[in-house]
Amino acid sequence: MLLTIIKFLALALTLLVIIKSYLAYRQRQETFVMFLFWSVTWLAVIIIAFYPEVITAVLGQRRLGVGSFLGIALVFVYFVLYRVYVKADRIEKRMHEIVRQFALKDPALSKQGRVKSQLRRRTKKVK
Amino acid sequence: MRLAVVVPAHNEEKTIGDVIDGIPRRIDGISTINRIVINDASIDRTAARAKKAGALVLSHRINIGQGGAVLTGIKAARQLGNALVVTLDGDGQHDPDDIHALVDAHFRDKADLIIGSRFLSQTIETMPALKWYGNKIMNGITFTFSGKQVSDSQSGFRLIGERMLSVIDEFNMTGYEFCSEMIIGAKRHGLLISEVPIKTIYFDGRQGQNPLNGLNIFLRLFYRAVTG
Numbered sequence: 225m226l227l228t229i230i231k232f233l234a235l236a237l238t239l240l241v242i243i244k245s246y247l248a249y250r251q252r253q254e255t256f257v258m259f260l261f262w263s264v265t266w267l268a269v270i271i272i273a274f275y276p277e278v279i280t281a282v283l284g285q286r287r288l289g290v291g292s293f294l295g296i297a298l299v300f301v302y303f304v305l306y307r308v309y310v311k312a313d314r315i316e317k318r319m320h321e322i323v324r325q326f327a328l329k330d331p332a333l334s335k336q337g338r339v340k341s342q343l344r345r346r347t348k349k350v351k
Numbered sequence: 352m353r354l355a356v357v358v359p360a361h362n363e364e365k366t367i368g369d370v371i372d373g374i375p376r377r378i379d380g381i382s383t384i385n386r387i388v389i390n391d392a393s394i395d396r397t398a399a400r401a402k403k404a405g406a407l408v409l410s411h412r413i414n415i416g417q418g419g420a421v422l423t424g425i426k427a428a429r430q431l432g433n434a435l436v437v438t439l440d441g442d443g444q445h446d447p448d449d450i451h452a453l454v455d456a457h458f459r460d461k462a463d464l465i466i467g468s469r470f471l472s473q474t475i476e477t478m479p480a481l482k483w484y485g486n487k488i489m490n491g492i493t494f495t496f497s498g499k500q501v502s503d504s505q506s507g508f509r510l511i512g513e514r515m516l517s518v519i520d521e522f523n524m525t526g527y528e529f530c531s532e533m534i535i536g537a538k539r540h541g542l543l544i545s546e547v548p549i550k551t552i553y554f555d556g557r558q559g560q561n562p563l564n565g566l567n568i569f570l571r572l573f574y575r576a577v578t579g
Contacts, residue, residue, distance in 0.1 A: 313574070317523055320415045324423045327389070327409040328430065336385075336407055337431050 234273035238266040354378065355385040355433040356450065357424030358406070359417050359507075360441030364395040370439070371404035373447035378454050381435075387427055388441065389420040397441070417507065418529020425511065425519055436511045439467075445508045449549040453510040456547045463515040463542035464533065466501055467508030467549035478551065488565050489531065496572050497535040499544060505530045508549050514542055524575065528568040532575070 245262040248254035271278055279293045356374050360367050367388065374386055388401035392414040401408045409427055411420065421438050428436045437453055439445040449467055456465050469478065470486070478486075486505055493504035507530065511519070515533075518540050524532045537544050 309574075319413075320419050320523070323411050323413055323415050324419070324426070327411050327423050328427060330409050332407055333409060333427055333430065 231273050234269055238270050241266050352381055352435060353383045353385070353431075353433045354381045354435045354437065354454070355387055355424075355428030355431065356447070357421060357428060357436055357438045358386070358388045358401075358441045359391060359420030359424060359438070360388055360393065360397050360401065361391040361414060361417075361420070362393045362395050362397060363441040363443075364393070364397045364400050366443035367397050367441050368400045368404045370441055370443055370445075370447060371401055371406045375448065375450055378451060380458055381454060383433075385428060385431055385433055387424050389424045389427075391415065391417070391420040416526040416529075418524050418526050418532070421507075421529060422519070422522060425516065429516055429519070434513050434516075436516065438507060438509050438511070440507045444552050446550045446552065449508065449547075452547045452549065453508070456545060457510050457512060460545050461512075461543065462545040463512040464537045464544045465510040465512075466503060466506050466534075466544065466546045467510075468501070468503035468506060468546040469549060469551040470502040471546060471548035472550055485565060489568065492565060492569050492572065493531040493534055496531065496576060497538045499534055499538045501534060501544065502546055504534055506549070509533070512542075514540075518542075524571065526568070526571070527564060528571045531568065531572055535572070 242263050245254060245259045249256060249259040283293065358367070358370055363370075371386055371388065374384065376384070378384065386404075386406040388398075388406040388408045390398040390401065390408055390410040392411050398408050398410055407427075409423060411423065424438065425436050435454070435457065437450050439447060439450075445467065453465050453467060456462065486503065490501065490504045494500050505527065511533075515537060518536065522529065522532055522536055534544060
């Protein structure tokens with residue numbers, strides 16, 4: 225039962241990713257190489273989900289079992305997640321700073337600043 | 352002494368005019384009051400309404416969140432030479448008349464960050480239960496990272512003094528976590544934090560903060576604490 229759910233999930237996610245990647249490629253938001261990369265990667269996920277014995281066949285029973293392979297994969301996924309999070313955070317901060325700089329360059333702000341400083345100078349002269 | 356009132360606003364066309372109109376024209380000890388609205392990429396007539404009410408309106412081209420809008424407003428206020436900044440929400444949940452209480456407290460206590468606390472006021476009874484518990488959890492999270500116990504860590508109604516303004520460039524969080532970040536930063540710099548009671552007006556259709564947003568804020572504060 226559990227294996228069937230895993231297979232179904234893997235199939236659904238693979239279809240989703242490949243369709244989204246293909247649409248992005250069609251809309252020129254993604255290169256063909258990227259589309260190919262995601263397709264191959266997710267097809268590999270499907271193969272492992274449906275035929276887990278492939279891992280043993282490729283890597284050998286004694287050298288690396290299915291459990292160890294999944295453990296290493298999990299560590300790798302967490303590392304990728306961390307890298308993506310750090311990069312997204314960095315890009316978000318830069319983007320926010322650009323948005324702020326644009327807002328602060330509004331002529332209304334500099335105009336109000338000029339008027340205030342002129343008023344201050346006049347007040348000082350009167351004193 | 353010059354004071355700026357900064358109002359972050361995202362799609363607040365129904366309330367922004369009244370909020371700006373409600374800002375006191377005269378406050379004891381204050382020579383000039385600047386009213387600044389940061390229009391955080393609203394798709395309605397927030398900017399036009401605020402401008403009509405007499406505020407200086409600066410617009411973000413894309414929505415970056417309440418904290419980001421407050422930070423832009425504070426930087427604009429500093430650019431205009433203001434020594435004090437009061438921030439309040441644009442959705443009408445704060446009574447602008449309470450600005451008097453915050454300014455009085457600043458002159459009396461010499462605090463660098465004064466938080467308008469909904470929990471110190473009698474009107475707290477009008478706060479929905481889920482929000483009440485959400486705020487309490489956020490107080491706990493803020494205490495964990497700052498070591499400072501405050502009754503209303505998520506209040507957007509605040510007064511920021513000169514010494515706090517001088518370190519404001521260190522802040523860069525843009526969502527609701529900005530409220531906690533400000534308390535953490537003030538404590539780190541050894542600045543004085545105090546609270547005054549404020550009225551709270553709750554009404555149907557108010558957007559506000561999702562009470563379940565606490566986990567997201569906790570993760571962001573944790574990430575910030577780890578990475579510096």
